Amino acid sequence: xxxxxxxxxxxxxxxxxxxxxxxxxxxxxxxxxxxxxxxxxxxxxxxxxxxxxxxxxxxxxxxxxxxxxxxxxxxxxxxxxxxxxxxxxxxxxxxxxxxxxxxxxxxxxxxxxxxxxxxxxxxxxxxxxxxxxxxxxxxxxxxxxxxxxxxxxxxxxxxxxxxxxxxxxxxxxxxxxxxxxxxxxxxxxxxxxxxxxxxxxxxxxxxxxxxxxxxxxxxxxxxxxxxxxxxxxxxxxxxxxxxxxxxxxxxxxxxxxxxxxxxxxxxxxxxxxxxxxxxxxxxxxxxxxxxxxxxxxxxxxxxxxxxxxxxxxxxxxxxxxxxxxxxxxxxxxxxxxxxxxxxxxxxxxxxxxxxxxxxxxxxxxxxxxxxxxxxxxxxxxxxxxxxxxxxxxxxxxxxxxxxxxxxxxxxxxxxxxxxxxxxxxxxxxxxxxxxxxxxxxxxxxxxxxxxxxxxxxxxxxxxxxxxxxxxxxxxxxxxxxxxxxxxxxxxxxxxxxxxxxxxxxxxxxxxxxxxxxxxxxxxxxxxxxxxxxxxxxxxxxxxxxxxxxxxxxxxxxxxxxxxxxxxxxxxxxxxxxxxxxxxxxxxxxxxxxxxxxxxxxxxxxxxxxxxxxxxxxxxxxxxxxxxxxxxx
Amino acid sequence: xxxxxxxxxxxxxxxxxxxxxxxxxxxxxxxxxxxxxxxxxxxxxxxxxxxxxxxxxxxxxxxxxxxxxxxxxxxxxxxxxxxxxxxxxxxxxxxxxxxxxxxxxxxxxxxxxxxxxxxxxxxxxxxxxxxxxxxxxxxxxxxxxxxxxxxxxxxxxxxxxxxxxxxxxxxxxxxxxxxxxxxxxxxxxxxxxxxxxxxxxxxxxxxxxxxxxxxxxxxxxxxxxxxxxxxxxxx
Ligand SMILES: Cc1cc2nc3c(=O)[nH]c(=O)nc-3n(C[C@H](O)[C@H](O)[C@H](O)COP(=O)(O)OP(=O)(O)OC[C@H]3O[C@@H](n4cnc5c(N)ncnc54)[C@H](O)[C@@H]3O)c2cc1C
Ligand code: SF4
Ligand code: FES
Numbered sequence: 001x002x003x004x005x006x007x008x009x010x011x012x013x014x015x016x017x018x019x020x021x022x023x024x025x026x027x028x029x030x031x032x033x034x035x036x037x038x039x040x041x042x043x044x045x046x047x048x049x050x051x052x053x054x055x056x057x058x059x060x061x062x063x064x065x066x067x068x069x070x071x072x073x074x075x076x077x078x079x080x081x082x083x084x085x086x087x088x089x090x091x092x093x094x095x096x097x098x099x100x101x102x103x104x105x106x107x108x109x110x111x112x113x114x115x116x117x118x119x120x121x122x123x124x125x126x127x128x129x130x131x132x133x134x135x136x137x138x139x140x141x142x143x144x145x146x147x148x149x150x151x152x153x154x155x156x157x158x159x160x161x162x163x164x165x166x167x168x169x170x171x172x173x174x175x176x177x178x179x180x181x182x183x184x185x186x187x188x189x190x191x192x193x194x195x196x197x198x199x200x201x202x203x204x205x206x207x208x209x210x211x212x213x214x215x216x217x218x219x220x221x222x223x224x225x226x227x228x229x230x231x232x233x234x235x236x237x238x239x240x241x242x243x244x245x246x247x248x249x250x251x252x253x254x255x256x257x258x259x260x261x262x263x264x265x266x267x268x269x270x271x272x273x274x275x276x277x278x279x280x281x282x283x284x285x286x287x288x289x290x291x292x293x294x295x296x297x298x299x300x301x302x303x304x305x306x307x308x309x310x311x312x313x314x315x316x317x318x319x320x321x322x323x324x325x326x327x328x329x330x331x332x333x334x335x336x337x338x339x340x341x342x343x344x345x346x347x348x349x350x351x352x353x354x355x356x357x358x359x360x361x362x363x364x365x366x367x368x369x370x371x372x373x374x375x376x377x378x379x380x381x382x383x384x385x386x387x388x389x390x391x392x393x394x395x396x397x398x399x400x401x402x403x404x405x406x407x408x409x410x411x412x413x414x415x416x417x418x419x420x421x422x423x424x425x426x427x428x429x430x431x432x433x434x435x436x437x438x439x440x441x442x443x444x445x446x447x448x449x450x451x452x453x454x455x456x457x458x459x460x461x462x463x464x465x466x467x468x469x470x471x472x473x474x475x476x477x478x479x480x481x482x483x484x485x486x487x488x489x490x491x492x493x494x495x496x497x498x499x500x501x502x503x504x505x506x507x508x509x510x511x512x513x514x515x516x517x518x519x520x521x522x523x524x525x526x527x528x529x530x531x532x533x534x535x536x537x538x539x540x541x542x543x544x545x546x547x548x549x550x551x552x553x554x555x556x557x558x559x560x561x562x563x564x565x566x567x568x569x570x571x572x573x574x575x576x577x578x579x580x581x582x583x584x585x586x587x588x589x590x591x592x593x594x595x596x597x598x599x600x601x602x603x604x605x606x607x608x609x610x611x612x613x614x615x616x617x618x619x620x621x622x623x624x625x626x627x628x629x630x631x632x
Numbered sequence: 633x634x635x636x637x638x639x640x641x642x643x644x645x646x647x648x649x650x651x652x653x654x655x656x657x658x659x660x661x662x663x664x665x666x667x668x669x670x671x672x673x674x675x676x677x678x679x680x681x682x683x684x685x686x687x688x689x690x691x692x693x694x695x696x697x698x699x700x701x702x703x704x705x706x707x708x709x710x711x712x713x714x715x716x717x718x719x720x721x722x723x724x725x726x727x728x729x730x731x732x733x734x735x736x737x738x739x740x741x742x743x744x745x746x747x748x749x750x751x752x753x754x755x756x757x758x759x760x761x762x763x764x765x766x767x768x769x770x771x772x773x774x775x776x777x778x779x780x781x782x783x784x785x786x787x788x789x790x791x792x793x794x795x796x797x798x799x800x801x802x803x804x805x806x807x808x809x810x811x812x813x814x815x816x817x818x819x820x821x822x823x824x825x826x827x828x829x830x831x832x833x834x835x836x837x838x839x840x841x842x843x844x845x846x847x848x849x850x851x852x853x854x855x856x857x858x859x860x861x862x863x864x865x866x867x
Contacts, residue, residue, distance in 0.1 A: 068781060069779065072759070072778055074677050075678050078724065113720060115678065169781050171780065180766060188782070191782075581691055582684055584699060586699075
């Protein structure tokens with residue numbers, strides 16, 4: 001249904017109350033997730049599509065807003081109280097006509113005068129719209145006739161929360177840092193991110209792109225603040241995770257101790273389930289352990305955070321590769337559910353001659369980084385050429401420099417603009433001395449006997465955009481040339497290794513595991529999957545999200561409940577809001593990076609942390625853009 | 633040097649100064665409740681609002697935490713500014729009707745203060761004590777406990793962390809409403825809900841500081857406790 005009788009969404013008035021409901025433009029919410037409503041009040045306005053009790057809904061909105069109003073400025077929370085008291089009076093039949101005008105006056109004041117963006121944009125906006133455009137409904141209450149209240153539903157988000165795959169309460173944890181409550185901030189972070197020190201260092205932080213401050217000066221340093229909370233805890237000894245309140249007898253098996261497996265284990269343990277993780281490698285963390293190099297993520301951070309989960313009672317069995325998914329065997333061992341978080345570890349083929357010949361000096365990027373992480377020595381001799389433009393390629397190149405290779409070159413088949421690696425990652429690589437050659441693709445691997453000696457390449461040019469929206473590279477005929485190399489590292493992608501699941505598991509055309517996107521259930525009874533093995537190579541925070549979600553889904557499965565997915569704001573522009581008012585521009589607090597010359601000498605961490613005091617200062621920049629919706 | 637126009641008058645200001653600082657230096661009166669010149673501005677009371685021209689539009693902004701920019705235009709005495717200040721004071725008065733500092737402020741801004749006695753001393757959450765404890769004293773015994781998504785705080789308030797407090801009394805000194813109480817009798821000082829043993833001056837015998845504060849000073853400065861037994865007047 002996409003017809004409404006009234007909308008003030010985004011300040012644009014659509015009023016069809018006298019005629020029949022009309023269709024509205026795409027920006028106006030007419031559904032919440034897959035649910036319809038008769039009336040909705042949100043930070044950005046009021047939308048009505050049926051007969052609704054507007055004064056009651058307004059009171060509900062104020063009650064919910066009051067819970068989000070921090071109480072720091074004198075206008076927002078007291079203003080909400082004042083308006084709510086007037087409205088309660090009206091609904092109880094004790095109100096006067098002037099009260100309606102008074103509500104309007106105070107609401108305007110709150111929107112203009114509040115300290116933060118919650119007060120300005122969210123706290124009372126739809127209530128003001130309601131008293132302006134549904135004035136008669138309110139005035140009718142001033143005649144001594146009592147009103148009624150109806151039940152309502154509610155949901156909260158923020159632009160940054162909405163952009164975060166795991167939906168962390170970002171303004172919440174930032175605010176706790178601002179108030180010098182690093183411990184509580186970390187507790188809040190851990191509810192949805194059980195690897196805070198890891199994510200605080202290596203997250204791709206899509207939240208920062210969505211931050212409202214981008215339009216004013218610069219995004220909040222959301223990632224670095226998370227790191228500050230984690231570092232503060234580690235500096236004071238690193239406290240244990242909260243134990244479950246009660247134990248449950250059901251056993252759950254998890255395959256893979258990557259971020260997805262660890263997050264699932266943590267939440268299932270917190271619910272009291274008995275959890276066993278089977279992990280092929282001698283350490284936990286998955287690609288965070290055997291992919292992301294030390295200079296971006298020192299291993300003690302990951303080890304500490306993995307240890308805490310183990311100490312919570314998750315039985316992590318290292319060096320236990322599952323070679324066959326034998327459901328009978330697992331059932332016999334008492335496992336009631338299985339979660340597959342096996343990641344994507346098999347290098348993608350470049351599709352060029354000689355890549356399967358097994359030449360010495362030819363090694364897949366993910367394998368190269370894994371060997372490095374697991375302590376295999378590499379002799380830095382001659383020139384190394386890396387093929388690919390993603391973060392794995394950058395990590396390989398920068399690691400090679402640190403190993404002592406003097407000549408490190410990346411070949412990429414498109415241009416810098418299309419490179420999937422993060423911009424800061426590319427900049428840092430270039431600063432350190434990595435060379436990048438664009439618009440080049442390998443055709444065949446050249447070898448001398450059994451040893452790699454280079455690549456035959458072809459020049460490319462950009463053609464029409466492909467399905468990803470990036471321009472497709474096409475070879476330039478006759479432009480073949482040779483690149484000499486003593487080592488060649490293809491790093492163009494990975495896919496899951498699903499040999500262990502034989503033919504029993506349903507897979508997609510991409511070679512990933514097929515699941516129900518909400519419940520994460522596979523075609524096999526009691527078997528769930530998530531993380532890179534379902535999405536293909538993605539990010540740490542998406543894998544954590546899969547782990548968080550699957551724990552709730554497995555819980556529902558084991559308890560015989562239907563799984564309730566979280567409220568979705570899909571289709572609603574949570575960044576849009578009305579006037580922001582004056583916000584003083586002040587740039588992000590800086591952290592220092594190691595000098596490029598120093599960096600390449602070792603695998604020491606490149607980025608310095610915020611001090612507690614700087615973190616508090618940075619946290620003070622947050623505008624608290626909580627978005628509230630209430631509907632009936 | 634920056635050039636700013638305040639209420640039509642061209643004034644000079646230094647880079648990094650707030651609108652409030654420039655106004656105070658030029659005798660433009662602005663009401664404040666949560667401001668203290670030695671503390672980071674907090675922007676809580678909203679009484680110091682002025683109008684600032686941004687993108688060609690006059691917008692309200694708290695002057696205590698807004699920096700002046702070159703060519704900035706500011707108005708401090710328009711009806712909109714006055715009404716806004718009045719509303720902020722009115723709301724404070726609505727919530728804390730018996731607190732004298734609030735009533736006085738509201739009255740001075742033209743609010744019709746409700747009948748009743750000014751015998752209360754509520755915490756108005758101005759944050760002066762938390763900032764003093766953190767920025768000046770450096771012990772972090774006071775923290776702002778506020779509300780937000782998924783945090784079950786019944787009402788925002790100031791949290792007192794007795795273990796960290798050294799009993800120096802700075803918070804009681806800056807509190808504008810008398811909410812933070814400090815009482816002394818004999819060799820005890822009671823502040824918030826903690827009782828401190830006072831140290832007497834070796835020379836004049838006056839109780840001059842809580843033992844815990846002296847220990848803290850000793851730890852911070854490295855001066856041995858034996859050198860901290862005399863009050864400042866006798867030193
Ligand atoms: C080099 C590199 C750098 C990256 N950098 C970043 C970054 O900076 N930021 C970011 O957000 N993301 C980054 N990523 C991506 C990120 O690491 C992954 O998306 C994430 O780790 C996926 O988590 P997962 O739990 O799904 O799988 P994985 O982390 O891959 O973990 C899967 C685990 O399962 C185990 N396993 C697999 N098969 C079996 C089996 N049969 N039996 C037992 N155990 C098994 C594996 O040993 C592994 O430990 C990077 C990836 C790579 C390769
Ligand atoms: S200012 Fe704060 S709440 Fe607003 S989007 Fe940025 S981080 Fe989120
Ligand atoms: S003095 Fe500026 S907000 Fe209180």
